[in-house]
């Protein structure tokens with residue numbers, strides 16, 4: 001929800017956020033010095049100090065929790081090896097000093113420090129100067145509806161480029177997945193972000209142009225290297241991310257609506273191998289690394305769960321090289337990135353579309369396999385498989401019911 005504070009209210013919000021993050025910075029310093037990182041330990045150590053800084057009970061606890069969580073994340077990253085070996089510059093940099101908090105880092109508010117008045121579209125929120133009432137907010141009609149029906153738990157107060165937001169957590173129930181009549185195969189690519197087995201392309205060229213233009217501007221700003229250039233760079237990066245997210249939302253919405261309307265499920269390639277699968281020229285590798293392919297899958301996943309559309313992930317190996325007519329698989333079936341031409345039977349077409357058709361075929365095979373018509377009398381190994389990947393797993397938090405490997409063609 002976007003907040004619409006008066007200038008006075010904005011000043012108080014700004015003061016509040018700064019105070020909370022300064023307090024978190026102090027908490028992080030003390031935690032670092034004492035080597036105490038657990039939530040309970042920090043609470044004992046810091047609660048009175050936080051109160052003395054003008055934070056009331058709940059915000060004090062939130063600040064302490066935020067600090068403890070930040071250390072938990074850092075330690076998990078170190079354990080996972082994301083910051084390199086012991087003694088590497090990055091890891092040393094991260095562990096040699098307390099965690100810092102930006103002055104405008106997000107701050108969580110629970111129902112005791114934040115209450116929503118939906119009829120007047122205002123909130124009442126704790127601030128460092130006492131309770132602030134009648135703080136107006138606004139949002140899209142669909143967002144307001146979701147907020148009214150499903151908001152639960154905490155919200156984050158966030159300031160971005162001088163604008164104020166409350167990020168409210170909503171828990172939207174999922175629909176019971178239906179038995180799909182067939183599958184829509186979805187191929188994700190660079191030129192066409194999404195191509196379906198129905199032959200529908202989603203955006204692509206125009207977005208690639210946009211991204212190239214952004215990359216040019218980025219390079220210019222990076223070359224400048226001044227402080228204001230860096231600020232602009234950050235702002236641009238956020239705008240670009242919003243643009244990409246918007247495109248992904250739109251595409252995901254269309255694909256899910258298509259599937260729901262026609263009673264079909266959605267089949268996606270498991271993305272783990274995508275870097276090896278697509279052949280790219282050097283300048284495109286950067287595109288692949290920065291383009292949120294993964295985000296599109298996530299968006300399709302949650303929108304599908306909400307609509308009861310089953311989603312399946314299939315093995316991506318050779319989907320772009322196999323012929324859907326004669327099943328001949330060879331790299332030479334792809335003379336160029338955009339064109340498929342079967343060496344054996346001569347079938348030709350746009351490569352993305354062929355790949356999507358292959359994904360669909362794999363999903364059909366997989367679905368029969370995980371959903372045998374006579375599961376009760378099938379041999380033991382078949383039964384095990386059907387339990388391991390039964391459709392009920394679609395209802396869980398995961399997008400995939402278990403990987404399905406290959407098909408007779410590959």
Ligand SMILES: [Zn+2]
Pocket residue numbers: 323324325326327328342343344345346347
């Ligand atoms: Zn063929």
